[in-house]
Amino acid sequence: xxxxxxxxxxxxxxxxxxxxxxxxxxxxxxxxxxxxxxxxxxxxxxxxxxxxxxxxxxxxxxxxxxxxxxxxxxxxxxxxxxxxxxxxxxxxxxxxxxxxx
Amino acid sequence: xxxxxxxxxxxxxxxxxxxxxxxxxxxxxxxxxxxxxxxxxxxxxxxxxxxxxxxxxxxxxxxxxxxxxxxxxxxxxxxxxxxxxxxxxxxxxxxxxxxxxxxxxxxxxxxxxxxxxxxxxxxxxxxxxxxxxxxxxxxxxxxxxxxxxxxxxxxxxxxxxxxxxxxxxxxxxxxxxxxxxxxxxxxxxxxxxxxxxxxxxxxxxxxxxxxxxxxxxxxxxxxxxxxxxxxxxxxxxxxxxxxxxxxxxxxxxxxxxxxxxxxxxxxxxxxxxxxxxxxxxxxxxxxxxxxxxxxxxxxxxxxxxxxxxxxxxxxxxxxxxxxxxxxxxxxxxxxxxxxxxxxxxxxxxxx
Numbered sequence: 001x002x003x004x005x006x007x008x009x010x011x012x013x014x015x016x017x018x019x020x021x022x023x024x025x026x027x028x029x030x031x032x033x034x035x036x037x038x039x040x041x042x043x044x045x046x047x048x049x050x051x052x053x054x055x056x057x058x059x060x061x062x063x064x065x066x067x068x069x070x071x072x073x074x075x076x077x078x079x080x081x082x083x084x085x086x087x088x089x090x091x092x093x094x095x096x097x098x099x100x101x
Numbered sequence: 102x103x104x105x106x107x108x109x110x111x112x113x114x115x116x117x118x119x120x121x122x123x124x125x126x127x128x129x130x131x132x133x134x135x136x137x138x139x140x141x142x143x144x145x146x147x148x149x150x151x152x153x154x155x156x157x158x159x160x161x162x163x164x165x166x167x168x169x170x171x172x173x174x175x176x177x178x179x180x181x182x183x184x185x186x187x188x189x190x191x192x193x194x195x196x197x198x199x200x201x202x203x204x205x206x207x208x209x210x211x212x213x214x215x216x217x218x219x220x221x222x223x224x225x226x227x228x229x230x231x232x233x234x235x236x237x238x239x240x241x242x243x244x245x246x247x248x249x250x251x252x253x254x255x256x257x258x259x260x261x262x263x264x265x266x267x268x269x270x271x272x273x274x275x276x277x278x279x280x281x282x283x284x285x286x287x288x289x290x291x292x293x294x295x296x297x298x299x300x301x302x303x304x305x306x307x308x309x310x311x312x313x314x315x316x317x318x319x320x321x322x323x324x325x326x327x328x329x330x331x332x333x334x335x336x337x338x339x340x341x342x343x344x345x346x347x348x349x350x351x352x353x354x355x356x357x358x359x360x361x362x363x364x365x366x367x368x369x370x371x372x373x374x375x376x377x378x379x380x381x382x383x384x385x386x387x388x389x390x391x392x393x394x395x396x397x398x399x400x401x402x403x404x405x406x407x408x409x410x411x412x413x414x415x416x417x418x419x420x421x422x423x424x425x426x427x428x429x430x431x432x433x434x435x436x437x438x439x440x441x442x443x444x445x446x447x448x449x450x451x452x
Contacts, residue, residue: 007422029239031282058238071420074413
């Protein structure tokens with residue numbers, strides 16, 4: 001099946017390749033195959049438009065070489081945040097712990 | 102509820118740290134009924150299990166420890182995948198939220214994992230020092246920090262619980278396909294009932310208001326107007342909802358564009374054309390062009406909105422992308438909906 005891709009050129013993902021130690025944790029945790037190992041030493045971003053900004057790579061990079069403005073791609077959460085509602089079923093973007101889809 | 106009083110607890114395991122509840126790896130009718138209800142949107146936010154340590158099968162000192170959230174649907178998926186295996190299950194308190202969403206919020210996180218591992222005295226229970234965490238829990242877990250704080254190494258398991266037997270049999274190695282989150286037709290389809298129920302809650306009051314308005318402004322008496330137009334109003338709104346919450350998820354890969362609001366809008370346009378074909382062929386002379394134009398605006402606007410709402414249930418949308426499409430789509434949806442409502446009321450006044 002053709003892979004589903006979201007909007008082009010919007011993901012905030014940044015990889016500082018000089019800092020990369022090639023441990024491969026980002027390849028393991030990324031559910032969208034955004035990264036690829038380049039020459040077995042360092043990782044590169046091969047599919048930037050597939051990034052869903054979940055933040056798994058940033059959390060699990062032991063040397064802090066990855067940055068992404070992580071969040072949940074949910075229109076209802078954006079509405080809830082704008083309306084100042086954090087107790088809704090699906091929560092808001094900065095919802096208190098305990099709310100969430 | 103006490104941890105042992107839960108219906109899926111079938112026994113107790115004697116361990117070095119005391120008795121641990123043993124849970125069934127086969128789902129009972131009660132579990133399936135519960136799954137059906139939450140899939141329909143009932144009690145979805147209160148469908149929980151008690152956090153803590155459980156055993157499946159006859160786990161020993163060397164058995165794997167599998168971590169999950171205390172959303173019962175997640176817990177049930179996990180234990181059903183473990184039929185015939187011996188494993189420990191460590192349930193974190195995520196307030197009944199699934200692993201992926203809870204990880205995004207941080208409740209399924211490094212601190213919660215380390216705290217639960219300590220509280221459940223895992224160090225005395227098992228000889229190894231490994232925790233199998235679902236891959237989709239990674240947005241909340243820093244594996245290197247867990248190692249530093251608890252002494253346990255995090256091994257990321259497959260995306261889907263049903264791949265766990267193969268993952269464990271391969272010495273905790275996941276094939277590349279197990280690491281990829283796809284969004285096939287079946288997974289999209291099971292989400293439809295919840296979307297539909299949520300949409301109906303929004304739109305039913307609107308249907309009542311619109312029918313009432315058509316009654317007040319129409320050419321004949323209130324109830325005659327409502328009888329004449331109410332059916333079309335319900336059918337028009339239903340077309341928009343069905344296009345946004347059923348058609349859009351089902352046809353997601355083939356609908357044009359990448360933005361969900363666009364996909365929903367296109368599905369809504371298809372639905373609007375079907376609706377108008379019926380509207381102009383069946384209404385006796387009342388096939389008012391103004392009302393037709395109103396529905397041509399309203400149905401795609403509603404479908405676009407609910408298509409956009411499906412971003413939250415989908416598995417591949419980013420927050421940056423959702424914000425970008427909302428900046429463009431929400432004003433258009435609002436303009437089309439308001440224009441449509443205005444035309445509909447206006448059309449109702451023309452005899």
